[in-house]
Amino acid sequence: MRPRSSRDIRRENRFDLLRRVxxxxxxxxxxxxxxxxxxxxxxxxxxxxxxxxxxxxVEVGREDSGGGRPRARLAVNGDHGVLVGVDVAETYVRADLFDLALRGLDSGHREIGPEDHQPDVVARHVVDLVRGIFDRGRLTRDRLLGIGVSLPGQRHTDSGVSLFPAATGAYEDGDPEGRFRGLLADAFGSEPFLENPLKASTVAELWFGGGRAAHDLAVVTLGTGVGVGIAVDQRLYRGATDAAGEWGHTLLVPGGRTCRCGRTGCVEAYVGAPGIVATLRERDPRDPLLHADESATVDALASAAGRDDPRALAVLDEVGATLGVALANLVNVLNPDTVVLGSWVATRLGRWLLPAARDGAATHALPRNLAAVDWRLSGVEGHAVSLGVAALALEGLVAGGPSAAPRRDPVPTTAHRER
Incomplete structure (x- = not known):
C-alpha cells in the first residue's frame, strides 16, 4: 500500500465513520x-x-445518557439530495437513482451492441437514461449531489477508464482525451466519478454486503468478464497503476482456450459466461441447453440444475472445480479473510458453483490460508455495481473530489419536483 498522509488518514476515518452510520x-x-x-x-x-x-x-433527537447531558442521535439525511450510479457494460447500460441514504428510487436500462462502444455514443445513452429517470421523478438537476459511472476496463487516473478493452482485445486507453467524462460533465453540471466494475462491486460489499465485517476482502466478479476487487484493512486496493484485480487474465491452463484478451488459458476463458458455454458445448455441441445468447444459456443451465438435471450439474461441477483451482491461487497470494462471489453469473449459478469451488480450493490452497476464509455469495441488495459507484460518488462528495461541486451550469430540463 502507498504511504498515507495525514489527509489520507483523515479521509479514511471519515469514510469509516460514515459507513458505520x-x-x-x-x-x-x-x-x-x-x-x-x-x-x-x-x-x-x-x-x-x-x-x-x-x-x-442530520440530528434526529436525543437519548438519555444515564446521567449528564442527553446524547444527540445522528442519521443519514436521506432527503438532502440524490445520487446516480451507472453501470456501463459491454451489452447494456443501467442507471440507478438513489437518495442520500443509498436507497434505490428508480432505474433505467438499455441494451447496447458493439456499434455503441464509442465514448460519445455511450455518453449519449447514459445522459438519455438519467434524464428519463429525472423526468419520471419530476426532479430538477439541482437535486443531483453526485454521479458515479462504472466502465469496463482498467482505470486511467486522469481521464477515467478504458472502454471495452476485452471486447477489442486491447488494453490501451480507449478514451485518452477524457471525452466521456467531459460529455457527462457538460450534461449534468458536475464531474462524474469514474471507476471500473471490480472496484465498484467491492465498495458495495464494503458498505452493504459481506465485506462490512471483513478486514481483507476479495470480491470475485463472475460475468461475461471475470476479475477480483481487493480491499486490505477495509481500504480499496488499487495497485501501482490503478489496475489491480485483473485476475481473470492470469494463467490457469497453459496452452488452453483462447481468451477474449488474445492470450490463451486465462481464468476468464473457463469460468466467465463464455467459458461456461464453451464447457457445455465441448461436452455436447448439440446440447439443448445451448442458446445463441450466453445469458440465455446460463439461464437454461440454472433452470436445469434446479431440476437436478445431471447434464447441467456435471457442467457446473466441472466449472466449479476449475474455479476452485483459480481461487486457491488467489487465497494463497492474498490471504483474505472473506471471499465473495458476485455479478450476474454468480447470482444465477452461485448456489452450485460456490460449493464445488470451495471443495476445489481445499485441494490446492495452503491449509492455513484456506482456514481463514469465509466464503460467501454476494448479499448486496439491488445492482451492486451501480450501488457501489454511487457510494464512490458519495465519497467524492464528502472528500471534495469529482462530483463534489457543479463544474458548469447543467443542461436545463422541463421537469420539476413537487414538494
Whole structure:
C-alpha cells in the first residue's frame, strides 16, 4: 500500500465513520461511533460536525445518557439530495437513482451492441437514461449531489477508464482525451466519478454486503468478464497503476482456450459466461441447453440444475472445480479473510458453483490460508455495481473530489419536483 498522509488518514476515518452510520440502519450517537470505529471522541466529534455541515448527516433527537447531558442521535439525511450510479457494460447500460441514504428510487436500462462502444455514443445513452429517470421523478438537476459511472476496463487516473478493452482485445486507453467524462460533465453540471466494475462491486460489499465485517476482502466478479476487487484493512486496493484485480487474465491452463484478451488459458476463458458455454458445448455441441445468447444459456443451465438435471450439474461441477483451482491461487497470494462471489453469473449459478469451488480450493490452497476464509455469495441488495459507484460518488462528495461541486451550469430540463 502507498504511504498515507495525514489527509489520507483523515479521509479514511471519515469514510469509516460514515459507513458505520449507513450499516447501522438506525440513528446512532457519537459515543457509539467512537466505540465502533476505535476513534477518539474528539475525532468523532470533529468528523460528525463536518458531515452535518455537508448535509450528509442530520440530528434526529436525543437519548438519555444515564446521567449528564442527553446524547444527540445522528442519521443519514436521506432527503438532502440524490445520487446516480451507472453501470456501463459491454451489452447494456443501467442507471440507478438513489437518495442520500443509498436507497434505490428508480432505474433505467438499455441494451447496447458493439456499434455503441464509442465514448460519445455511450455518453449519449447514459445522459438519455438519467434524464428519463429525472423526468419520471419530476426532479430538477439541482437535486443531483453526485454521479458515479462504472466502465469496463482498467482505470486511467486522469481521464477515467478504458472502454471495452476485452471486447477489442486491447488494453490501451480507449478514451485518452477524457471525452466521456467531459460529455457527462457538460450534461449534468458536475464531474462524474469514474471507476471500473471490480472496484465498484467491492465498495458495495464494503458498505452493504459481506465485506462490512471483513478486514481483507476479495470480491470475485463472475460475468461475461471475470476479475477480483481487493480491499486490505477495509481500504480499496488499487495497485501501482490503478489496475489491480485483473485476475481473470492470469494463467490457469497453459496452452488452453483462447481468451477474449488474445492470450490463451486465462481464468476468464473457463469460468466467465463464455467459458461456461464453451464447457457445455465441448461436452455436447448439440446440447439443448445451448442458446445463441450466453445469458440465455446460463439461464437454461440454472433452470436445469434446479431440476437436478445431471447434464447441467456435471457442467457446473466441472466449472466449479476449475474455479476452485483459480481461487486457491488467489487465497494463497492474498490471504483474505472473506471471499465473495458476485455479478450476474454468480447470482444465477452461485448456489452450485460456490460449493464445488470451495471443495476445489481445499485441494490446492495452503491449509492455513484456506482456514481463514469465509466464503460467501454476494448479499448486496439491488445492482451492486451501480450501488457501489454511487457510494464512490458519495465519497467524492464528502472528500471534495469529482462530483463534489457543479463544474458548469447543467443542461436545463422541463421537469420539476413537487414538494
Amino acid at each position: 449507513y450499516s447501522a440502519e438506525r440513528a446512532v450517537t457519537r459515543q457509539w461511533l467512537a466505540a465502533e470505529t476505535g476513534l477518539s471522541p474528539a475525532t468523532v466529534a470533529t468528523l460528525t460536525t463536518e458531515l452535518l455541515a455537508l448535509g450528509v448527516l
